[in-house]
Amino acid sequence: LLAAFTLVACGGEDEQAIVDEAKAQVALVFATGDSATSVTQYLTLPTTVGDVQITWASGNTAVISNAGVVVRQTADTNVTLTATLTLGEATATKQFALKVLAAVVVIDPQDALDDLEITGSLLGYTVATGRYNTKADIVLPTTSMTLAVSWSSSNAAVISNTGVVVRPDYGQNDSTVILTATIGTVTRDFVVTVLAITEKPVSLILEDAATILLLSGGIEAGVVTGKLELATEVGNEGVTVTWASSNEAVITPTGSVYRPELGSSNANVTLTATLHKGEATLEKTFDVIVTARTVAAEFAGTVAEVMAQTVGKYVRINDATVFGISADGFFVADATGSAFVYGALPTDFEQGDVINVEGFVAQYFNALQIAGTPTEPIYVVPSTATAT
Numbered sequence: 001l002l003a004a005f006t007l008v009a010c011g012g013e014d015e016q017a018i019v020d021e022a023k024a025q026v027a028l029v030f031a032t033g034d035s036a037t038s039v040t041q042y043l044t045l046p047t048t049v050g051d052v053q054i055t056w057a058s059g060n061t062a063v064i065s066n067a068g069v070v071v072r073q074t075a076d077t078n079v080t081l082t083a084t085l086t087l088g089e090a091t092a093t094k095q096f097a098l099k100v101l102a103a104v105v106v107i108d109p110q111d112a113l114d115d116l117e118i119t120g121s122l123l124g125y126t127v128a129t130g131r132y133n134t135k136a137d138i139v140l141p142t143t144s145m146t147l148a149v150s151w152s153s154s155n156a157a158v159i160s161n162t163g164v165v166v167r168p169d170y171g172q173n174d175s176t177v178i179l180t181a182t183i184g185t186v187t188r189d190f191v192v193t194v195l196a197i198t199e200k201p202v203s204l205i206l207e208d209a210a211t212i213l214l215l216s217g218g219i220e221a222g223v224v225t226g227k228l229e230l231a232t233e234v235g236n237e238g239v240t241v242t243w244a245s246s247n248e249a250v251i252t253p254t255g256s257v258y259r260p261e262l263g264s265s266n267a268n269v270t271l272t273a274t275l276h277k278g279e280a281t282l283e284k285t286f287d288v289i290v291t292a293r294t295v296a297a298e299f300a301g302t303v304a305e306v307m308a309q310t311v312g313k314y315v316r317i318n319d320a321t322v323f324g325i326s327a328d329g330f331f332v333a334d335a336t337g338s339a340f341v342y343g344a345l346p347t348d349f350e351q352g353d354v355i356n357v358e359g360f361v362a363q364y365f366n367a368l369q370i371a372g373t374p375t376e377p378i379y380v381v382p383s384t385a386t387a388t
Contacts, residue, residue, distance in 0.1 A: 019086070031043075052086065056081060060079045082094070122134055149183055159179060167196060170197045174194065174196050203280065209237065213273055224289065225291055239277050242276070252348055262293045293379070319354060320356075322351050334388045340369045
């Protein structure tokens with residue numbers, strides 16, 4: 001019995017030694033070009049080494065099966081293969097650390113172009129025509145499905161090769177541009193209409209307003225003989241106007257005119273109109289000649305004295321108070337009486353002011369009044385007297 005036991009024990013030790021020797025020898029067989037850190041193809045897994053049997057177990061059978069079948073994933077994957085060696089009762093294991101490289105996906109350029117999308121904050125698309133429209137820059141992708149995309153524009157002045165948009169100016173037509181995406185030798189066209197600016201630029205609004213802004217009132221062919229009508233608004237697009245005069249003693253910024261006295265030279269005056277639209281401004285100048293007065297008062301006195309003069313005489317009422325204003329003239333009075341003056345009261349004056357007013361004695365139906373003529377309109381200057 002003792003001898004038999006010794007033989008068995010010796011046999012077991014021999015088997016383990018054989019297994020251990022086989023463990024040192026066992027190795028994976030890689031496909032051409034592969035290695036433990038770069039697995040791309042099936043592995044050959046030995047099942048025996050001499051009399052030693054080998055079984056295999058994969059740590060991730062979805063990537064490497066127990067038979068060595070490799071299924072590459074979308075990313076590199078580490079897998080451990082374990083070999084179990086067996087001879088009789090003797091066993092041993094050996095592990096192999098492997099890296100299976102990600103699958104190389106072959107992408108069709110046409111598929112990548114079909115998947116391509118252009119975007120933009122104001123980009124529109126019409127399904128019926130398959131065309132785009134925009135008022136702002138466009139985002140042109142430089143890759144699609146990992147493939148590089150290049151772009152070219154049929155009109156880079158309107159849409160650049162990088163998607164920068166320059167809209168046609170106000171008053172111009174919309175502009176249609178073809179953007180061509182290219183991958184390799186395959187292309188795809190995107191038809192984009194860039195919409196013209198429809199909001200009228202402030203600069204153009206001001207220019208148009210300046211064109212129609214004219215002087216009116218007592219002016220003809222640049223020669224001023226009476227009060228001017230200086231517009232404070234022009235056009236119908238919200239343009240306002242302020243005025244400045246190079247000689248306010250002759251023409252005030254409100255259009256009142258004080259002609260040089262009889263015997264004096266004519267006066268040259270520049271009126272500057274500043275047109276306003278929001279924060280934007282534009283200036284327009286008018287060079288005018290204010291003619292000197294051609295007549296002098298033949299008589300000056302109180303209201304009653306002046307109104308007693310003959311029709312057609314050029315007269316001056318002194319120190320009269322304005323007590324009423326109508327659409328076509330104004331009323332003045334002093335302690336001796338009242339009179340109607342036919343003609344606009346200059347805007348520098350208002351009801352209650354004391355003035356000196358000159359004009360011709362005229363008859364309107366059965367009433368007398370003071371009036372002007374086209375070349376000699378009524379003439380009003382302030383008085384230092386106290387209101388009546």
